[in-house]
Amino acid sequence: MARSYVAEARRRGLGTRRERIGPIVERLAREHADATIALRFESDVELLISVMLSAQTTDVNVNRVTEQLFRKYRRPEDYLAVPVEELERDVYATGFFRQKAKSIRGAMRVLIEEFDGEVPRTLEELTRLPGVARKTANVVASELGETQGVVVDTHVRRLSQRLGLTRQEDPVKIERDLIKLVPREYWGVFPHLLIWHGRRVCLARRPRCEECVLNALCPASRV
Numbered sequence: 199m200a201r202s203y204v205a206e207a208r209r210r211g212l213g214t215r216r217e218r219i220g221p222i223v224e225r226l227a228r229e230h231a232d233a234t235i236a237l238r239f240e241s242d243v244e245l246l247i248s249v250m251l252s253a254q255t256t257d258v259n260v261n262r263v264t265e266q267l268f269r270k271y272r273r274p275e276d277y278l279a280v281p282v283e284e285l286e287r288d289v290y291a292t293g294f295f296r297q298k299a300k301s302i303r304g305a306m307r308v309l310i311e312e313f314d315g316e317v318p319r320t321l322e323e324l325t326r327l328p329g330v331a332r333k334t335a336n337v338v339a340s341e342l343g344e345t346q347g348v349v350v351d352t353h354v355r356r357l358s359q360r361l362g363l364t365r366q367e368d369p370v371k372i373e374r375d376l377i378k379l380v381p382r383e384y385w386g387v388f389p390h391l392l393i394w395h396g397r398r399v400c401l402a403r404r405p406r407c408e409e410c411v412l413n414a415l416c417p418a419s420r421v
């Protein structure tokens with residue numbers, strides 16, 4: 199399906215990906231000037247924990263859990279000072295609680311032992327933390343002002359495909375395409391723009407093409 203939208207853009211005479219990416223970014227930036235990360239955190243460690251907890255759940259749900267969590271656990275050491283079952287209970291509502299509690303404790307241990315308790319800045323270092331894969335590392339680095347890639351989540355994947363920006367299905371390959379296409383200064387904000395557009399307009403089941411600012415640039419547009 200993704201493949202057909204790249205070809206469809208050509209068929210509809212919408213221009214190449216390179217020609218369309220500038221106007222796409224510009225229109226999205228105007229439409230979603232408030233697009234930013236929806237997770238709530240007040241420190242680098244809280245950011246890291248929030249992003250780790252956000253796997254397979256909504257940001258709203260994570261915020262609900264972390265409101266209590268961050269009052270109780272203030273430093274990396276605090277996550278190791280309680281029995282694992284207690285941490286599991288405290289992150290239970292985010293789902294996959296056993297795995298998440300284990301990853302958080304592993305990450306906090308490495309943070310303390312190898313990074314003096316500070317969240318590292320590079321993808322290479324971040325992905326050394328247990329439970330931190332490329333997507334989590336990308337989100338954290340980007341929020342810390344050290345963008346080194348393009349975050350690909352479910353919205354970014356769906357919209358990149360619909361907009362005919364990639365033929366790929368695999369997030370790593372989609373990121374590779376977007377890195378080549380999107381100007382570097384937009385790597386950080388571009389995923390937020392697609393995520394907000396995906397939540398507000400380009401919904402998974404019923405995209406609202408009639409009211410979409412991208413409809414003249416989109417090969418999947420139904421109008």
Ligand code: SF4
Pocket residue numbers: 360361399400401405406407410411412413416417418419420
């Ligand atoms: S035109 Fe439709 S399919 Fe294309 S981005 Fe907008 S809402 Fe999504």
